[in-house]
Amino acid sequence: MAEVQQNDAGGGKKGRQKKMTIRVDFTPMVDMNMLLITFFMLCTTMIKSQTLTIALPTNEKIENKENLNQASAEDAVTIILDAKRKQGSNDVDSLNGKVVPVVYYYEGKPGGDAGIIGADGKIHSENNNLKESEFLSADAKTGSARGIRELIQKRNKAVIDKINELKKKYESGGFGSLETKADREAAQAKYNEAAAQVRKDSTLSKPVIIIKSTPNASYESLINILDEMQINNISKYQIDNMTQIDSVMVLNYRGVLK
């Protein structure tokens, strides 16, 4: 391919044709191209970042506290994020370079109805209803939820069951046919609307999740727990500051405060 055959009527001797082959060696060209490709491959970002939008309440002091919706004790689940690291350092797990996350949670009031700090002002460890959990993905074999997700799914069962019903309905064509792309989009829109209705449905019992975090907890844990809210269709959750009681509960659970 890279050769040109030239028929040249050779100079002096008659009737003789001299055949000349001109060959261009492309090897250096390929070498250079490969280097350029390597450069461009390393310099590009193919993956675009994803975004997670959150809305927080304002910091303004609320004058009229009567209008505030208080979460009832039976609906409330408080999740406290923490991490194992030395105070003020960024110690990470040597295995995968991540901070080791710790997740605590308690259902209802801190310390139950009796409260962790009794009327006598002493700490009652027996009332500490704080439990420890983990961020775990679904079980590879059975597909069932584990760790903190299991708890959230158990509490939000009514909503999740309804959403799963809707999913089945969508897949079987209950929201319109799934033949063409336009059809699918229309069906998807209907499904989204129905799902939003279910999430808002006040007749279903669903938890109010309060996310709190110690200063040590990692940013990754915060994103993880916000993900869990999305995965498990939690409609009511908030990010709140740790209270004194929460700190007492955590320290008491760790055995630091008795």
Next chain:
Amino acid sequence: MGRVKIAKKSTFIDMTAMSDVTVLLLTFFMLTSTFLSKEPATVITPPSVSEDKVQETNYVQVLVNPEGKIWLTMNNDTSADFGNEKMKIALLDKVTEIYNEAHKSKPVKFTDQQKYTFSKLGSFGVPMSQLGEFLNLAQEPEGQTKMDKWLDGTDDNPKHISGIPISKVQDENNLSEFQMWMKAIRQSDNSKLTDKIKDGSGVAIKADQNTSFEVIHTVMDNLQTIRMNKFTFLTALKGASE
């Protein structure tokens, strides 16, 4: 014994086809590439199941490193009216105004040359009181390298502070410099940007996965105080099974 004659064969391999392929690949990569912009801190964003893609223009990126230092990057429209350079000069004017209002005894002022340098910057993040000195570096030989080193905190001058100062004080009348910048950005003339800021996708916080909650909370709290309650976190993609 007769000698076995080995026929002489040419070892020439025709590279033309190979060259064709590599040129095609090269063209593909050249056309699809968007260059990684240099940032003062390298962070690994945490994985999330969220599938919303980050928008290409009209957002402000707040880069937070694990020590809590902050740098801002403005990504404006590429249109002539609201191009990055024009908007950055307007931003600097606005933030100077807000800053001088709060620091009447020590006002700062920037020359046109300094403003021009600022408009060409990618990420920025030095205290207002040192910004003039920082921008003057551009006139010196190897100014870009010096500025980069100042930004990522690797230059040897202990007086040079990198990162925009931030405080934990929740007071609307006593803003931290970070809040001043964000406030100035919100007052931008680019209506597309201000709309995005309102719906939350205009402010993107990029932080490392190991950053402590304390640091993130300070940033969120600062934004809440100036009533920018909606914002986004930049995350990496995670499979649903994880």
